[in-house]
Amino acid sequence: MPSLLIVEDEPVLAQNLVKAFAGQGFDVEVAGRIADARKLAATRLPDVALLDFRLPDGSGLDLLAALVREDPELPVIMMTGYGSVADAVRAMQQGARDYVQKPLDLNELRLKVEQALRSRRERREISYYRGRGAAPGDILGESTTTQRLRTLVARIAQMTPGAGAPAPTVLLLGETGSGKGHTARLLHASGGRRSGPFIEVNCTALPENLVEAELFGHEKGAFTDAKAAHAGLFETADGGTIFLDEIGHVTAPLQSKFLNVIEEKVVRRIGATAGRRVDVQVIAATSRDLEAAVRLGEFREDLFQRLSVAVIRIPPxxxxxxxxxxxxxxxxxxxxxxxxxxxxxxxxxxxxxxxxxxxxxxxxxxxxxxxxxxxxxxxxxxxxxxxALPSTVPPEGAIRVSPSGEVLIDFPDGGLSLEAVERALLVRALEKAGGNQSAAARLLGISRDTLRYRMEKYGLVE
Known part of the structure; x- marks a missing residue:
């Protein structure tokens, strides 16, 4: 849900504005003085601000400068009953997006706010790798299995409303390389949220020490390198879709945070004292057998149930x-x-x-x-x-994983070295994770400390 800060000292006008924009789905906060507005902004910066030029305790231009210092991308629209060209020029020079004169034309103001919000979303999206190029094509194939998959995807997309309305949570299950990412992009591009952002998150690629800041954002000064406030990926996806790829390999603490966001549709930035409502559709995907992971106690059952609203299996x-x-x-x-x-x-x-x-x-x-x-x-x-395709007959001693997640071993007559198998698994997991030890540990279902111990055991630590 987008947030709007209204700074207006005329009580009747302020309440009319609150009523008008709350009815449009905005989370509205109002202040009648600069000091009150500063307190509200210190707790949570809005997505858009409406700011009166003249206030009881100072000039709106001073508050404008303070807001823009905190968030240079914040769209501020100035309101004045004493408008002049000089005032407008000064406001625009100091970072205001636009200005309107009193008495206000509510339709004009609504249009300006909507344009400001759309522009802000687009800037956020551009800065976070939007869209991966052109819109995805359809799911290719002529088999009966693929036709059923296309029908199911089209139905879910048709049932997905636009921004502001609840959207179904979708869980995509399938082997690596089967097309889960393509299906997620197709669901977004075909559904009611197609005009909103599509943010893709590879859950295994996020650095463990930065994962919370990247996903949920942080306030200025929340930690040593937090030089400015930063919107997380859930906020960036507001009005659109967030795709959580390989969710089956996330840590237990992150599973808990995902559950809260999916249920409450509220995120709290690091260092913030209040949460922010987000309007996102969540599409999650995994190549892991989540039911088996739940039985092993490695994946939260309540999160699995919450994700399993609309389950789509992508066939190999x-x-x-x-x-x-x-x-x-x-x-x-x-x-x-x-x-x-x-x-x-x-x-x-x-x-x-x-x-x-x-x-x-x-x-x-x-x-x-x-x-x-x-x-x-x-x-x-x-x-x-x-x-140059390899032989379709698996080599003697091959280890592979069945579609159900069962590990299958073609045991050779001459036997296998358990240590050699374990070392090979470590090497392959590290290669797949690009050398990221935390990600490799998640792929193997062990802790990072256990991974480090076994790497040292087999001489894999540089």
């Missing part, structure tokens, strides 16, 4: 008969265009190989394979050997 590519070939042809054409190469086709042998291969890396593996062949092969039609 091996369950989508014929779709791998459709995807391969599409990715091959897209990659050729991206690199300025002539369009190419797949040979009959390549089509057969693609259809037979199980694609353990799912859609992402298809995309990467097509990019690789465009970069390293000039053949047209593309021969099967240029795909």
């Amino acid at each position: 590519l091996r369950e989508r008969e014929g779709d791998a070939v459709v995807l391969a042809r599409t990715f091959l054409a897209d990659t050729c265009r991206r690199y300025g190469q002539p369009l190419r086709t797949l040979s009959a042998a390549a089509v057969e190989t693609i259809a037979r291969y199980p694609w353990p890396g799912n859609v992402r593996e298809v995309a990467n394979t097509m990019e690789r062949v465009v970069l390293f092969s000039d053949e047209n039609p593309l021969p099967a050997e240029d795909l």
Whole structure:
């Protein structure tokens, strides 16, 4: 919910403004004096401020300067009954977004406030990697499984209203590379919140010491490096959607905070004494078996239940008969265009190989394979050997994870070294986490201290 600060010393006018904007869904606070406004702003800076030029205890321009110092992006609209060109120029020079003259035209003022709020949201969004480029295309594939998935996604999107109305929480379940991120972007782009921001958060990539500040924001001076107030990702997503990817691997304290935000729709910045209402749709995704994690006590059951309002399972590519070939042809054409190469086709042998291969890396593996062949092969039609796909028979001693999350081991006749397996798991987790030890520990379901101990045991500490 966007917040509005009204600083106006005429009680009747102030109450009329409160009534008008509260009815539009704003969280409104009002002050009749500069001193009162400073106290309110010190507790919580608003998203937009309406500020009278002349107040009983000083000039509105002085308060304007103080507000803009705290938040240079704060849109302030000045109101005056003694307007002059000089006043307007001074206000704009000191950081005001706009000004209006009394008696106020309420429709004009509403329009200015809405424009200011929209502009603020856009600036926040740009600064936080909005949108990942163009709007996502549809879910590719012709299998019955994919058709059912498209129907389900379209239904949830159709049921999602615009900003200001409650939106369903969605949980996307699927293996790595199956298209959970694409599905989340499609849900946002097709739903009622499409004009709002889409903020994507990789829960395993956030540094542990900064995760709370990034997600929930902080006030100026909240900690050593907090030189200015900072809106968190939940606030940035206000009016739109926040996508919490790999939520199944977050720590217990963060699970608790997510539960509170999803239930109450309120975030509290670090260093703040009051919460801020946020109007966001939450879409979460994970490749982990959350029910198993709940049974093991590694994931909160109440958070799992809260996330499971609308559950969409993204099937792995091996369950989508014929779709791998459709995807391969599409990715091959897209990659050729991206690199300025002539369009190419797949040979009959390549089509057969693609259809037979199980694609353990799912859609992402298809995309990467097509990019690789465009970069390293000039053949047209593309021969099967240029795909360079590994054998479909797992090597002796292979370890893999089933769709249900069960660990499967093809135990070799000669046996396995437990220490070698453990060391390999540590190395692979660290590689997948980009060297981030906290993220690697979460992937393995152990504490960071345990990870460090085992890294030292196997000589993996530099």
